[in-house]
Amino acid sequence: DAGVTQSPTHLIKTRGQQVTLRCSPISGHKSVSWYQQVLGQGPQFIFQYYEKEERGRGNFPDRFSARQFPNYSSELNVNALLLGDSALYLCASGQWGSGNTIYFGEGSWLTVV
Amino acid sequence: RKEVEQDPGPFNVPEGATVAFNCTYSNSASQSFFWYRQDCRKEPKLLMSVYSSGNEDGRFTAQLNRASQYISLLIRDSKLSDSATYLCVVNRVGGGADGLTFGKGTHLIIQP
Numbered sequence: 001d002a003g004v005t006q007s008p009t010h011l012i013k014t015r016g017q018q019v020t021l022r023c024s025p026i027s028g029h030k031s032v033s034w035y036q037q038v039l040g041q042g043p044q045f046i047f048q049y050y051e052k053e054e055r056g057r058g059n060f061p062d063r064f065s066a067r068q069f070p071n072y073s074s075e076l077n078v079n080a081l082l083l084g085d086s087a088l089y090l091c092a093s094g095q096w097g098s099g100n101t102i103y104f105g106e107g108s109w110l111t112v113v
Numbered sequence: 114r115k116e117v118e119q120d121p122g123p124f125n126v127p128e129g130a131t132v133a134f135n136c137t138y139s140n141s142a143s144q145s146f147f148w149y150r151q152d153c154r155k156e157p158k159l160l161m162s163v164y165s166s167g168n169e170d171g172r173f174t175a176q177l178n179r180a181s182q183y184i185s186l187l188i189r190d191s192k193l194s195d196s197a198t199y200l201c202v203v204n205r206v207g208g209g210a211d212g213l214t215f216g217k218g219t220h221l222i223i224q225p
Contacts (some may be wrong), residue, residue, distance in 0.1 A: 033212060042117075042200050042215030043157065056212040090156055102213070103158040 004105035025093030117215035136201030145204040
């Protein structure tokens with residue numbers, strides 16, 4: 001069975017541009033969450049979606065948005081990119097419910113120049 | 114105070130030794146606890162969940178002390194392949210939301 005898949009794996013953007021990152025969850029998983037991991041830090045929670053609705057949001061500015069599609073895949077959008085947005089963006093999927101194991105994709109490495 | 118605090122290390126440990134990591138969390142209402150392992154430039158992978166009664170998985174033992182809001186991980190007979198960053202993880206309180214709070218991680222280097 002395929003794990004969580006993310007695309008693109010690496011990308012370089014210029015300050016002020018917009019980026020869209022994509023994620024396909026493990027088959028049967030309806031919950032998708034997004035994390036940002038800056039070098040030297042642990043992952044930081046951005047969003048969680050379940051059944052196409054936002055169920056949780058971390059402490060990130062409104063430049064960050066996401067959505068989940070009927071097939072449970074998800075997109076993360078970041079507008080007006082800043083140098084500080086350079087990070088590994090991780091998508092995770094799981095079953096709904098606190099304490100359930102989530103599984104991470106390999107991530108999308110974003111560099112903003 | 115950070116929600117989840119860990120000693121970043123690095124811990125340099127000879128192969129075969131026993132090593133222990135600790136982690137403290139600030140939210141007393143936290144419900145679920147985990148240790149994740151992250152290799153360099155890779156995604157985090159679940160190592161083990163942590164239960165109040167303590168739990169063991171092969172060479173790895175995890176303990177939770179809710180009164181002290183303290184989590185530990187013990188690795189016995191360490192292997193070169195154990196070299197990685199170990200992330201202490203606590204779930205966010207808020208219904209069924211799966212948002213997790215990660216520590217910065219403890220970097221472990223096993224030396225031959």
